[in-house]
Amino acid sequence: MCMCHGIYHPDHDIVPSRYVTRVGEIEVIVLSDGAIPVPAAGLGTNIEPEERDAALRGHFLPDIVDWGLNVIVVRSGGRTILIDSGVGEEMPESTRTGRLALRLKAAGIAIGSITDVIITHIHMDHIGGLLDERLRSEMRPDVRVHVSHTDIDFFGAPDFSNNTFGGLQEIIRSSSRHFLDAYQSELHPFDKEFQVAPGVVVTRTGGHTPGHSVVRISSQGQRLTFAGDALVPLGVECPEWQNAFDHEPEEATRVRVSLLKEAAATGELFMASHLSFPALGRVAVNGNAFRYVPATWGY
Numbered sequence: 001m002c003m004c005h006g007i008y009h010p011d012h013d014i015v016p017s018r019y020v021t022r023v024g025e026i027e028v029i030v031l032s033d034g035a036i037p038v039p040a041a042g043l044g045t046n047i048e049p050e051e052r053d054a055a056l057r058g059h060f061l062p063d064i065v066d067w068g069l070n071v072i073v074v075r076s077g078g079r080t081i082l083i084d085s086g087v088g089e090e091m092p093e094s095t096r097t098g099r100l101a102l103r104l105k106a107a108g109i110a111i112g113s114i115t116d117v118i119i120t121h122i123h124m125d126h127i128g129g130l131l132d133e134r135l136r137s138e139m140r141p142d143v144r145v146h147v148s149h150t151d152i153d154f155f156g157a158p159d160f161s162n163n164t165f166g167g168l169q170e171i172i173r174s175s176s177r178h179f180l181d182a183y184q185s186e187l188h189p190f191d192k193e194f195q196v197a198p199g200v201v202v203t204r205t206g207g208h209t210p211g212h213s214v215v216r217i218s219s220q221g222q223r224l225t226f227a228g229d230a231l232v233p234l235g236v237e238c239p240e241w242q243n244a245f246d247h248e249p250e251e252a253t254r255v256r257v258s259l260l261k262e263a264a265a266t267g268e269l270f271m272a273s274h275l276s277f278p279a280l281g282r283v284a285v286n287g288n289a290f291r292y293v294p295a296t297w298g299y
């Protein structure tokens, strides 16, 4: 008998962390690989600490913020598409990650049914799940892994001289090398934009990483944008905040504001990798102020 009362037991989840919705004819399943604790000092690096701390307290956020590791699976046109993969076991001190294989199975999604993977960018908290042997060993040999040429080129020989990355440079470097080696023959690089399946388009934005990309899902007049790391916690409320994980902070801000304006104008569903699960919401705007409005759950 299992005496474990935690939600991170290796064999089962008390909180299964999955949510299912539809965008027109396209099925969207939101899963989580877990969560990683991120010091708030990595947020708002261009903001006075007092102002940053006041904003954090105003949003009931502690000094160390849990970042969710949201992943989605999309079914369209006979293809099953995994978008990002969480951190897996790439951060050994994190005990609350590496849940993706378990949660895919719990959601009834066979790893061998995945025809395509879209990687928004080659950071360990987006590629790490693919390096987990439980996933890697069950992946079909003809899976197509879509990632921008720009990120493949950059992470082939990354230059981190302008960034601190909260001291994570070596993990970012070793994970990206591991990924590029392990998936060399499955990589399906795109330049600016690629339609992976009907209504599922990946578009390079740059900013967070040189080849960072977002995924737009559209069907029957409905839309959802998966914004990857174009914004992180407090990114809707404080879009001018730079963070320690942006490779090109000023460009990242331009990308973020542009995506927020687009989401506010369309009223589309909008989600990002590290917002609170299931991270499905809309962006409202009042003057220059954006506000995140969680989507109504469909029970």
Ligand SMILES: [Zn+2]
Pocket (backbone or CB within 6 Å): 123, 125, 126, 229, 273, 274
């Ligand atoms: Zn990330």
